[in-house]
Amino acid sequence: MSWFEESVAYQIYPLGLCGAPYENDGVLAHRLRRIVDDGWVSHMGKLGVSCLILNPVFESLSHGYDTSDYTKVDCRLGTNEDLKALVDACHEAGIKVLLDGVFNHVGRGFWAFKDVIEKRGESRYCDWFEIDWGGNTEWDDGFSYSTWQGVPYLVKLNHRSFELNEYLANVIRAWESEFGIDGLRLDVAYCLDRGFLGYLRQVADELSGKRGEKFLLLGETMFGDYNQWMGDDLCDTVTNYEAYKGLWSSLNSANMHEVAYALERQSGSHPWDLYTGKHLLNFVDNHDVPRIATKLDDRNQLKPLYGLLFGMPGVPCVYYGSEWGIEGEQRFGDHELRPALDAPEWNDLTDWIEVLGDARSSCKALAWGSYEQLQVAPQQLVFLREFEGERVIVAVNVAPERAVVHFDARSGQGRDLITGRMHDFGGGSELEPYSVCYWKLE
Numbered sequence: 346m347s348w349f350e351e352s353v354a355y356q357i358y359p360l361g362l363c364g365a366p367y368e369n370d371g372v373l374a375h376r377l378r379r380i381v382d383d384g385w386v387s388h389m390g391k392l393g394v395s396c397l398i399l400n401p402v403f404e405s406l407s408h409g410y411d412t413s414d415y416t417k418v419d420c421r422l423g424t425n426e427d428l429k430a431l432v433d434a435c436h437e438a439g440i441k442v443l444l445d446g447v448f449n450h451v452g453r454g455f456w457a458f459k460d461v462i463e464k465r466g467e468s469r470y471c472d473w474f475e476i477d478w479g480g481n482t483e484w485d486d487g488f489s490y491s492t493w494q495g496v497p498y499l500v501k502l503n504h505r506s507f508e509l510n511e512y513l514a515n516v517i518r519a520w521e522s523e524f525g526i527d528g529l530r531l532d533v534a535y536c537l538d539r540g541f542l543g544y545l546r547q548v549a550d551e552l553s554g555k556r557g558e559k560f561l562l563l564g565e566t567m568f569g570d571y572n573q574w575m576g577d578d579l580c581d582t583v584t585n586y587e588a589y590k591g592l593w594s595s596l597n598s599a600n601m602h603e604v605a606y607a608l609e610r611q612s613g614s615h616p617w618d619l620y621t622g623k624h625l626l627n628f629v630d631n632h633d634v635p636r637i638a639t640k641l642d643d644r645n646q647l648k649p650l651y652g653l654l655f656g657m658p659g660v661p662c663v664y665y666g667s668e669w670g671i672e673g674e675q676r677f678g679d680h681e682l683r684p685a686l687d688a689p690e691w692n693d694l695t696d697w698i699e700v701l702g703d704a705r706s707s708c709k710a711l712a713w714g715s716y717e718q719l720q721v722a723p724q725q726l727v728f729l730r731e732f733e734g735e736r737v738i739v740a741v742n743v744a745p746e747r748a749v750v751h752f753d754a755r756s757g758q759g760r761d762l763i764t765g766r767m768h769d770f771g772g773g774s775e776l777e778p779y780s781v782c783y784w785k786l787e
Contacts, residue, residue: 347559352396354662361683365421375423388689393702411452441527450493504541528561585625605721612658612716627659635674652781655701656739704762710735719752736786742776759784
């Protein structure tokens with residue numbers, strides 16, 4: 346158990362939000378200050394957020410995932426002092442901060458790779474990369490190298506190099522010491538060598554001991570058995586792309602059986618359930634996928650979808666701007682998914698997410714509880730969360746008309762944590778169109 350399990354997370358892609366030019370122009374601009382000055386930290390506090398996930402902030406040539414220098418904040422965003430001020434402001438608001446640890450690859454501008462380009466085989470950093478001295482590149486380097494997914498400017502790191510791994514460990518220690526961060530999001534953790542992941546776990550445990558609380562490792566994973574990357578000697582938790590697919594697809598196809606199957610497979614009480622008792626990071630969109638308001642065929646389903654997100658096992662994460670329903674999809678790159686926004690906005694959807702966060706924080710069962718499916722229909726899903734005698738029934742209706750659901754509540758009455766109204770379970774339970782109820786059983 347740690348601070349993470351009860352969190353509501355919020356994700357910001359700062360190069361996008363703060364309006365930085367896509368290509369690094371070398372001009373120092375203190376854009377990172379906007380996250381505090383334009384009200385984003387106070388916005389997160391009002392929304393009930395307790396964990397901020399910051400995508401890349403360190404020096405790179407373009408989108409942040411082509412790192413040039415792990416020790417210096419990107420000049421397009423500001424200075425190290427600006428990042429420290431942001432982390433301090435978040436901590437004052439009760440918000441933990443995770444930085445994006447991009448350790449699978451670097452950009453061609455990374456200082457150690459530039460040394461290899463200049464000195465070739467004489468460089469002491471040759472074994473930090475997977476070099477083929479018999480190859481060549483489009484830049485006529487006179488050698489080739491392994492890349493991430495064939496992208497020529499993303500140079501894969503060689504984690505068989507103990508010197509490299511120790512360098513990165515010291516980078517992490519410096520981030521914690523200088524900025525006071527609370528953990529890391531590990532980019533493409535599914536690509537990282539398991540031995541290196543185990544080493545990062547040791548570093549994180551060392552920092553946890555120093556801090557007296559969990560230094561979190563959140564791994565980005567997309568497929569397969571997440572236990573390959575998650576456990577006591579690996580990441581603490583991972584991104585839940587399996588449930589992400591089911592969340593929007595179930596609504597668009599009027600087939601709640603899809604997401605119900607994913608939740609039952611991941612967190613149910615059967616012997617084959619993969620992640621029972623573990624707390625994955627759940628989301629309906631992020632910086633790599635279309636905005637959920639674009640992905641859904643019926644925008645009226647946004648509220649019940651977020652109700653499901655906050656009621657299901659795991660930790661809910663909201664992507665900046667989606668809490669008031671902005672749209673965006675991938676057309677020519679990821680720019681539309683990572684827009685510059687002047688200031689946070691607030692509408693009825695944001696009100697709704699605030700209420701959901703309040704309900705979750707008031708009830709241990711919604712954060713820690715087991716999962717038991719009670720009923721599933723094409724556009725309705727009902728399940729029970731239970732923890733230390735506290736029981737909550739989550740009932741979701743994504744249909745445009747009322748629905749009556751029948752299930753064994755094992756109790757006569759419950760109080761809706763969202764509205765405060767009492768509910769009698771006798772004779773079936775009626776759900777309003779596009780609605781969610783969190784009935785805490787009496």
